[in-house]
Amino acid sequence: MAILSHRHHHWAYVWIPAFGAFIWFGTLLSMLLTWVGTGTPRYPSEDGTIPYISDIGASFLKPLFIAGCAVTAVAFVTTLVLERLLRHNGRLHASLRRRESVFSYLAILGSFIGGMGLILLSIFDTLRHQSAHRVFLLVFMVGVALSAIFTIIEFRWLSKDYQYAAQLRRAYIAKAIIASALIILAIAFAICLWRSKNAGGVLEWVIAMGFTLYLLTFVYDLRMSKGIHKHELSEQRLVNGSGNGHGRDMSYA
Template sequence: MAFADHKHWLYVWIPLFGAFIWFSTLLSMLITWLATGRQKYPSQEGSIAYISDVGASYLKPLFIAGSSITAVSFFLSLSIERWLRHSRRLPPNMAMREKVFSILAIIGSAAGGAGLILLSVFDTLHYTRLHRGFLLLFMLGVALSAIFTVIEYRWISKDFREYSSLRGAYIAKGIIAGILIALAIAFAVALYKSPDVGAVLEWTIAFGFTLYLATFVYDLRLTKATYKRQFASTIPMRDI
């Protein structure tokens, strides 16, 4: 019984590990740039280095490794959440539209994750256009995934009103995602208008993504002390 009560930790470690790796990667890169006297990298335009500028230097292996682990963790977090709802260890999707948005969120995470890995491989110094294209793919993929996830959670919370945790989950995701999307739009403008402002926004968005990824720790932890098909007969499934 003790093992069953703590099985949720097997899932929780995935987004937790991904968030830790991403935060540690960013922090290491930022500290390195500051510790070396805020050096100006070959690809750097303004006085503040972009993550991509630092990632195109000798820290490229770290950037690729951190980005890859983060991308896989993000995708797995959403995939496991979908599986847990399907097996009904979490409140399940009670309508086809919820399943569709859940799958779209996973596809978005896959696209965003692929963009993150590729932008770290095709660095801004040697592959500027490709790098920016993959950066756009990463941001769009994550943004769409977040929007689809928030919509899915909102619909599920209406079917399971007794679980206040569901409402809290989609509100937290909605707030974080909304802020990050707004910052991403500002970043897209600043990238061409004010390089230094764009750099600050990029670091802020990147660290903010850590918070979004960490919200899945809370979601998966809700499987604590639940068992397969626990929500099997709660509410009959609808067609839409």
């Protein structure tokens, strides 16, 4: 019974990025359906025919927007902090070199900057505080982009040191694909802000929905702690060759 209970401990961690992704997607979907359901109205801050997320977020749905952004930001930062702690405690593959730990902390810092930007852009809405809103939107995008880049670099180096390289490789490849696509779209979005408001609106919705997928990749990461005891993958045991994964449940079903 104790072993079975231990194998289910990972669900406490997995629910955090999953919950954050659910809240973020639910917030966006609620706002989009509200716009459609009310007859696609034109909002006071709207420049084109397709509203930006912030246009709807500056309306009577502002409390929902703030709450959704706050929960998502906290979940994002907490997920990265938990992943760092699980590596430190040996329940995920430990960092064998200082550079891996450094980039892990930089990823957490990036997530914190991005999270603060997300919360503040929802508070300083585009209708009443347009300049501040755009600054915080930039802070959010840059913070998340930096966090993703640092996370991918950390995963890339980690994958060379462990026998379960295939699992780690899938994790960072998924993150790299999603993050690269979102960064490219973000650049296109910035260009469209000056050239095509409607195209910019579409891109913003796509980027926001894509962020949901990025959050969900961490569910896979934290699931890898399934069946792993504290210190089982610690730095000392891995260096000495004793962290061979005995007793690990490799089923991800």
